[in-house]
Amino acid sequence: MAKLATVIGAGPVGCVLALLLRKRGYEVVIYEKRADMRRTEMAAGRSINLVLTPRGLRALDLLGLRDEVRTLTVPVYGRMMHSLSGELAYQPYGKDEREFNDSIGRGELNRFLLDKAEAAGVSIHFEAGLARLDLEGGMLHLEDGREVEAKLVFGADGAPSAVRESLAAAGKCERSLNMLPDGYKELLFPANEDGSYRMDAKALHIWPRGDHFLMGLPNQDGSFTGTVYMPNEGPVSFAALDTAAKVEAFFAEHYPDSIEVIGPSLGEQWFANPTGHLGTVRSFPWHLEDRVLLVGDSAHGVVPFFGQGLNCGFEDCAVLEALFNEHGDDDLGVVFRAYEEARKPAGDAIADMALENYVEMRAKVADPAFLLRKKVQKRLEGALAPRYRSRYAMVVYSSIPYHLAQQAGAIEAEILDELCAGIEDPEQVDLARAEELVAAKLAPFVSEHGLDLDF
Ligand SMILES: Cc1cc2nc3c(=O)[nH]c(=O)nc-3n(C[C@H](O)[C@H](O)[C@H](O)COP(=O)(O)OP(=O)(O)OC[C@H]3O[C@@H](n4cnc5c(N)ncnc54)[C@H](O)[C@@H]3O)c2cc1C
Known part of the structure; x- marks a missing residue:
């Protein structure tokens, strides 16, 4: 039985x-x-969007369901940062377009x-x-x-x-x-009347503003599911935004280019949709x-x-x-x-x-020193892979246990500290020194734990 x-x-x-x-x-x-x-x-407002990544999809492989699930997703290839003045800056997630996340x-x-x-x-x-x-x-x-x-x-x-x-x-x-002292609220960014997207659907969109941020992930129907993360209490908080006029003024000040994308329902959605805890x-x-x-x-x-x-x-x-x-x-x-x-x-x-x-999503993604580090990392991945893969790539695209990716990431942070000191452009990075540092610091850890960075 x-x-x-x-x-x-x-x-x-x-x-x-x-x-x-x-x-x-x-x-x-x-x-x-x-x-x-x-x-x-x-x-309404309970429509959390997730990214599924290869780490999670591997469980679906055991059930033969990856391909079917992927018919329900929108692939996203990187982050699109929206500055206060509306400039866009794109950061790809992976070393090439074979590395992406699935929004669902x-x-x-x-x-x-x-x-x-x-x-x-x-x-x-x-x-x-x-x-x-x-x-x-x-x-x-x-x-x-x-x-x-x-x-x-x-x-x-x-x-x-x-x-x-x-x-x-x-x-x-x-x-x-x-509990975090911050919460979140979902907002729908509707599709255009013809069902097309109002923003680039190949990216996760993010408006990093220090102590709060807005992000948006694409849905298959041309809409985006947006999420605002901010403190629950205090001068800039969910509690402080207690009228539709204050919400609209807040978005006009901090996320101005999102207003047209979200449309006239912003104030209504804000009060209809619950604030979630984290x-x-x-x-x-x-x-x-x-x-x-x-x-x-x-x-x-x-x-x-x-x-x-x-x-x-x-x-x-x-x-x-x-x-x-x-x-x-x-x-x-x-x-x-x-x-x-x-x-x-x-x-x-x-x-x-x-x-x-x-902290990275709220603040660092808008910080020039952080952006330089990310670009240097990309250069190292281009020049040294598979001896070097970023911590992000290990977490998201490999099956390396999270704690080993975390420890390898700490070693990489030391390497980046040295390589980024005194440079302003990723092209200035000393690749010969990078080779030495990776061989001396990262390679022994990779070999001790039998990590496969060739993924
Ligand atoms: C805003 C937000 C964004 C997120 N984005 C991502 C992302 O991009 N990628 C990602 O991987 N993860 C993301 N997550 C996390 C993800 O949602 C959770 O990790 C995931 O849902 C956990 O799945 P689960 O089945 O363990 O638990 P849940 O999804 O919480 O499901 C638990 C189930 O158990 C039921 N239940 C609860 N109590 C009882 C009970 N007493 N008796 C019987 N049933 C019960 C619930 O009704 C529910 O159906 C996000 C979470 C949030 C809040």
Whole structure:
């Protein structure tokens, strides 16, 4: 008889995990708190856009779904910076156009994965939120009062995770939540009447303004989903922008060239769309014996500034699948322990790098010294790849564990400090010295950890 696996949460990670377990022959049941999003209207301003990157797409390869998902995405090849005076500056993401990210609506992706999960025989119960997991009795206590037996439980219930909280309440896991003092708000930038884009759709657009920023990612229908990130309280904050007139004046002052793109609905959208909160969840351990395992945001909720939260959750699933293949299904405690050992340092590293990137996206992308560094990095990638790849490339395009990419990035930062000192133009960089520094500092680390930079 097939073993029964219970997954809590039918978000993107829960669905991918359910599909992988189904493929291994498990009978899979998902309990999801919300109503079925395929049958309900999504509330305005809840249309988060994500970038999927090759790291996350590799999990979809295991299910043969990459190509189908990519029919729902818009490829973006770099960042387009909008200065206050409306000048545009483009920074490509990768070493060439084969390296790009895929913009997709989280809702669209989730609906697609729900369809796939059901078609594969996964049974999904909607409006069936978990209130508490009884670890002793192996019972789910649902919010509607039902009690259901569940001997093998996967927590894929996102950052607020009731599974993780049940582990914590029983003293089986420690967790922390650090909220950012900043929040976010989604705004729709509509398409032109003929369905065409109002901005270049091959880029993520960004208006970096120091303590706040606006960004926009393209959708397939010619619109962009914009997001404003700013402090919740204070002189420049969501709290301070409390009338439509103030919002319009703020955009006219700080993001003037976005006004025409967003159109007359700005003030209305601002008050209709909710302000979201952002935080970092860390927890440990992520498993209990052979009975409970946390995946995705329930284990490691990260702020969105590296665009890796979901990619990391998908990679959790891919790593778990590889460990199932290595150790078999007979002793899940062994698989779960190996998963946790592999993924915890990775989860911590991407949480740290995402927080660091917050400063990069708000402020540094407009700073000439930072831009010079980025251009020097590109020159080094052009001249020295595959001996040198940027930290960004390692995080986004490779499968190098996040913590090793972070450590390699720290070495690269030292190399760049020396190479950028006293120059104003990337053409002035001393490539011979760069070769020496890469050979002396980066190469030993790459070789010690067996990293493959030829991706
Ligand atoms: C503004 C923003 C931008 C982002 N951009 C990116 C990006 O560009 N790239 C990227 O990779 N990531 C991005 N992320 C992060 C990404 O959205 C998350 O990492 C991802 O959604 C996590 O997937 P998940 O399935 O683990 O959790 P979730 O998507 O949170 O899904 C959890 C599911 O569990 C359900 N649930 C919750 N509690 C219960 C319960 N008690 N019982 C049953 N079900 C429950 C929820 O209803 C939900 O369906 C972004 C996040 C934000 C906020």
